Amino acid sequence: MAFKMSVQKYSGKISEVEIGTGEKAIKIGGENTLPFYNFDGVAGNTQKVGIEISDVYPEGWTDSFKEMYKEVADCPVKWAKYVEANTKADFICLKLVSADPNGLDKTPEECAQVAKEVAQAVSLPLVIAGCGNHEKDGKLFEKVAQTIDGYNSLFLSATEDNYKAVGAAATMAYSHKVSAESSVDINLAKQLNVLLTQLGVKSENVVMNVGSSAVGYGYEYVASTMDRIRLAAFGQNDKTLQMPIITPVSFESWNVKESIASEEDEPAWGCIEKRGIAMEISTAVSSLVGGSNAVILRHPESIETVKELVSALA
Structure with a gap:
């Protein structure tokens, strides 16, 4: 008897979202099957990998990054141009750290000008991340969205506290995409998507950020949440969860002990840079096989490795 492969067909499909403009614009989503299950259906657009940069010198980053970017880290425009020319990133995530009220507390106007200069300097799509203060980010994103109108950027992220703004x-008001950020819970993710669409945001302009953590740090909650979201989107045809997912891996993986503990403090753990890369790659791959359509990383070596894996599995 000839072998007949069992195929799992789903009724639901993830929406396709385009970020950026011109030849280097990217599309994420569009699949109607689980990640890399090409044999079950349409795999959609290849998963994308972005690189994180900051609008201020990255004092808190490990020494390997400071050495790597020593010529450009003091200027976000130079930094953006450098990573576009010297890494394999599909997009750039500009994190506006300087807006933090507990830090430099720069005005939305000042940050918007930086974002505009970066957008004008590179051709890669931009993801704009805030400072983490939801109230300030609401005001910040309003001004930045206006200033870089026409670049079709993704704003990371709208939360329950500031989603209206x-x-x-x-x-x-402007031609961008928005990421809906929830805290590792399918019901919270669904609720925020509903709130955004009731506000008048078109579902095809929404990308989900369902939360992240470094592997080994409660990642099983992230994995189970992504599984439930994707199975509901596909199997139950739940349209409120049929948006692509982006995961800011670097925000978490480079802050855990394995990535920052010095070789003097933990001599048995080996090279601090290699440890950080390993944590980032492990977390990124886990996110992609779990349902994420795009990940944000920090180290160029991590980006290269993850893109090779995606290419091999796609």
Whole structure:
């Protein structure tokens, strides 16, 4: 008897979202099957890998990054141009750290000008991340969205606290996409998607950020949440969860002990840079096989490795 492969067909499909403009614009989503299950259906667009940069010198980053970017880290425009020319990233994530009220507390206008200069200097799509203060980010994203209108950027992220300001500015007043950030819970993810669409944001302009953690640090909650979201989107045809997922891996993986403990403190662990890369790659791959359509990384070596894996599995 001839072998007949069992095929799992789903009724649901993830929406396709385009970020950026011109030849280097990227599309994520579009699949109607689980990640890399090409044999079950349409795999959609290849998963994308972005690189994180900051609008200020990265004092908190490990020494290997400071050495790597020593000629450009003091200028976000130079930094953006450098990573575009010297890494294999599909997009750039500009994190506006300087807006933090507990830090430099720069105004939205100042940060918007930096974002504009970066957008004008590179051709890769931009993901704009805030400072983490939801109230400040709401005001920040409004101004940045206006200033870089026309670049079709993704704003990371709208939360339950500021989704009205961010959603209205990014996708309704100006031509951008918005990421809906929830805290590793399918119901919270669904609720925020519903709130955004009720506000008037089109679902095809929404990308989900369902939360992340470094592997070994409660990642099983991230994995189970992604599984539930994707199975509901495909198997139950739940349209409120049929958006692509982006995961800011670097925000988590480079802050855990394995990535920052010095070789003097942990001599048995080996090279600190290699440890950080290993944590980042492990977390990124786990996110991609779990359902993420795009990941944000920090180290160029991590990006190269993850892109090779995606290419081999796609």
